[in-house]
Amino acid sequence: MSSYRWVVLGVYILAGIVSQVMWITFSPILPIVEEIYGVGDAEVGLLSAVFPIVFIVLALPVGYYVDRRGFRRAVLIGSAFFAVFGLLRAFATTFEALLVFQTLTAVGQPFIFNSISKLVKSWFPIEEAGLATGLGSISLFIGTIVGPDC
Amino acid sequence: MLLTYGAFAFIVLILFYLLGKEAEGGFEEEHKLREYLNVLKNRNVLILSIIAFVGVGYSPHTLHGLNRFLKSMDWMWKQPG
Incomplete structure (x- = not known):
């Protein structure tokens, strides 16, 4: 079994972090977005809500x-x-454009989430499958934590 | 901030393009894109996706619930310490 598997898992983890960072981007700056685009709570909440819906x-x-x-x-x-x-x-430049771009960004998330089991199955031996899946999954939560702090 | 995130995403895309390879023999690319389009003919997948889209995607209750959840997270992050 090639040790290159850890490199593949490493770049997957980065992709997982990006996935969550993209989702959580607007949460810490909701009031600023509301002010810039002149929209209310419900509209600006959609920027985050589109991710689970699209998923x-x-x-x-x-x-x-x-x-x-x-x-x-x-x-x-x-x-x-x-x-x-x-x-x-x-x-x-408009909130509608921002929402469209955010929705299209959200399309990427299921491609990342759904790939971990395939990656692990093709690269890792069965005795390392749990560890590899855990590392791959943890990237999603790292992204959620670091996203608002960037 | 959005530019930084976008640039980071581009770097990760390039990194994965260069380093993220399929395992040897782990996946044989024998399926053409045309075959993938058969998913649209798969009644179960199509029906489940439509149900998900109509039932969850368009439900005002879902949007309301998600909004409340996201706002509660926002509130937590704003707490000092």
């Missing part, structure tokens, strides 16, 4: 995709959504 809708088809195409392509697609639309959020 529920896409979880099954994306899981099917991961099974068919492998975790590498899936994580690359998810990371591309984060990179492109996550960056475009900075240039949104």
Whole structure:
């Protein structure tokens, strides 16, 4: 079993951190967003709510995709959504545009979440599967913790 | 802040492109994209996704609940210490 598996898991962990950071971005600055775009609590709350909503809708088809195409392509697609639309959020001049970019950013999350089991199964021996899954999963919570503090 | 996050996401994308490889023999790419589109013909997946979308995605109760949950998290982060 190649030790390169830890490198693959390491870059997956980074992708997992990005996933959560993108989700949690607006929570600490909700009042600022409300002021800049002139919207209320309900509207600005949608910026965070779209992530679980999009995930529920896409979880099954994306899981099917991961099974068919492998975790590498899936994580690359998810990371591309984060990179492109996550960056475009900075240039949104209206709240509607910001919400659209945030929703498209959220599309990346199921590609990351659903890939961990495929990654572990293809790279790690069964006796390390729990440890590898744990490390992969913990990245999601690291992202949630560091996101608001960045 | 959004620019920093976007730049970080780009770096991670490049890192994963360079380093995130499939295991040798772990996954054989024998499925074409066209086959993936068959998911749309899979009635169970389609029905479950529609139920999720209509039942959860559009439910005002869900949005209200999520909003309350997110606001409670926001409140916790704002606490000193």
